[in-house]
Amino acid sequence: MFSSKRLSLARKRRRLTAKMLAEKAGVSPVTITRLENGQNEAEPSTVERLAENLHYPVSFFYKDDPSMLSKDVVSFRSLKSMSAREREAALGAGEIGVEVYGWVRTRFNLPDLDLPDFDPELTPEAAAEALRQHWGLRYSPVSNMLKLLEAKGIRVLGLEERTAKVDAFSFWQDGDAYVFLNSFKSAERSVFDAAHELGHLVLHKHGETSGPGGDTRTAEQEANRFASSFLMPEEDVRSKMPRIITTDFIIRAKKRWRVSAMALAYRLYHLDRPLLTEWQYRSICMELGKRGYRTREFEGIDRETSVLWGKVLAELWSERKSLAHIAEQIDLPADEVEMLFSGILPRQRESLRPNGASRPKLRTVK
Incomplete structure (x- = not known):
């Protein structure tokens, strides 16, 4: 059955209005609106034209409805500076990321989530210290924030640089915690962003991250305080x-x-x-x-990269498969899957190839 929500998702991922998509596909804007609202039956020829212009496989539009995210439960940092299309595209990235992790979970044993509930009355600083103690970090510096999040079962993915106004965001979905990181700023900023989003997951699990009128200042300040305390005890x-x-x-x-x-x-x-x-x-x-330190870090640290996804891709490469295989398995365009790894994989993808002496430790589900 045709999924109206998937049409809406694909359109928003391509940053198109209903009118813009209608013009590209040679249909009326009313047709797009009615299809997305589930008011019209989708003619196969129309779906083919839409798929061709959205650069999505036709099969994508006949899958079950995706998990839909609301901006009220996603920790967008700069709602006022983001356009509606930027916000919707980022939400779409989150929805696609959930599907990608859904596929990975059927193939590999992923770390279980280890993110306990804390007293909501705790200050951000106290919550950061409590989580450090729970994870056995004591007061030592975190050597690799991205690796730590993945080891604790938090699902981490990247964002394309075109979404320049979205530093990072996070959300809870069906009991899983997700963090999306953008790499267009310094490696140090990405580390802080990861800790900031961890703060949202800990502090704002049971409530919205924005107040009346979309005001996110209080939640953002709390996440900053958490990140500062977590990274620098x-x-x-x-x-x-x-x-x-x-x-x-x-x-x-x-x-x-x-x-x-x-x-x-x-x-x-x-x-x-x-x-x-x-x-x-x-x-x-x-x-x-x-000295220029507001915009860059001189002699900065190396950018952190994903250990978990390195192992997944190494396993795929050992089977002569690539990211395109993941895209095919879940009926997505290859560019959408590649976007999710922007900034979290080594620049040279060849470095992820197994060398025979070190097999990936991520276990395949039998």
Whole structure:
């Protein structure tokens, strides 16, 4: 049976209005609207024209309805700066990502989710410390945030750089936790984004991430506080800071926690007992800005890449299969599947090929 929701999903993924799709496919805008509302029977010839212009396989439109996401439960950071088409395209990426993970789950044994419920009255800082203790991290720096999330059963995927106004987002779906990361900013920023989205998953699981009128400021501030505390535990930070903290010291010290210089300065100022006065904090931020640290990190860290997906693709390559195989299995265009790995796989995909001496440890479901 034709799925009206899948037509809507494909159109939004291609960032087309109903009128734009109608013009491309040679049908009326009313036809598109009625098809998406389930008011018209879908003629096979019409579906073929729509599929051709959307660059989706015809079979995609005859699958069961996808899991639909609402912007109210997705942690979009900049709703006011995003256009409706950008927001809908990003939601569509989330819906497709759920399907991709659904396929992987039928083929591989994935880590179980280990993200306990905490008292909703906990402050972001207390929640970050509680999760660190639950995961046995104590006060040591996180060596690889993406690897940690995957090991704890959180489903991580990437975002294409065309969605430049979406830094990252996360959501809960059918008991699973998802994080989507965009790689158009520095590697340090991606680490903080991952921790920020973890904060949303922990702090806002039982409520919406936006208030009246789409106001997300409170939730975003809480997620930032969580991320700052999770990545830079107060005990560790205090033990490494000298009596006099300079801009140059912050630039050197930030590498320990794999964060940006600005993020470390922010943490030092916002501790319960700040290590920087307001004047020192503002002066350091101004100096960092003059040196270009607002937009980039000089001598930065390497970008984190997915361990889990590296193993999945290594297993596929051992069978002479590629990402295109995943796309074929779930009736998706290859470019949509490739988009989900933007920024979370090594630049050279050849590096994921198994070398015979090290077989992937991810177990295939028998």
